[in-house]
Amino acid sequence: MQGWDMPEDVSEATIKAQAYSYIMLCLLQRLERREPGLINDLLDGIKADYEASKTHAQNRPPVSLIFEEAISFLARAKQGAES
Numbered sequence: 001m002q003g004w005d006m007p008e009d010v011s012e013a014t015i016k017a018q019a020y021s022y023i024m025l026c027l028l029q030r031l032e033r034r035e036p037g038l039i040n041d042l043l044d045g046i047k048a049d050y051e052a053s054k055t056h057a058q059n060r061p062p063v064s065l066i067f068e069e070a071i072s073f074l075a076r077a078k079q080g081a082e083s
Helices: 012-034 038-053 061-082
Strands: none
Touching: 012 038, 012 061, 038 061
8 A cells, every 4th residue: 555645634524535535445446356347447437528528618627627536546446456
């Protein structure tokens, strides 16, 4: 597992978000082992949605940042499932 650089004065909301992220990562990795290709399917779908969203005027930075984080998260899950 990679080390986290997290300041000591972290908000409760950040701690909860990190905990939920960790749980989701573990679940995705277990599901990938049971159903190989699941994460790739999710990645393909999210990337397609991201590309489609770029044609909408409402695609402001928060929207693109959400897609980029989702893609990054799934890439981490895929890497962990393969090791």
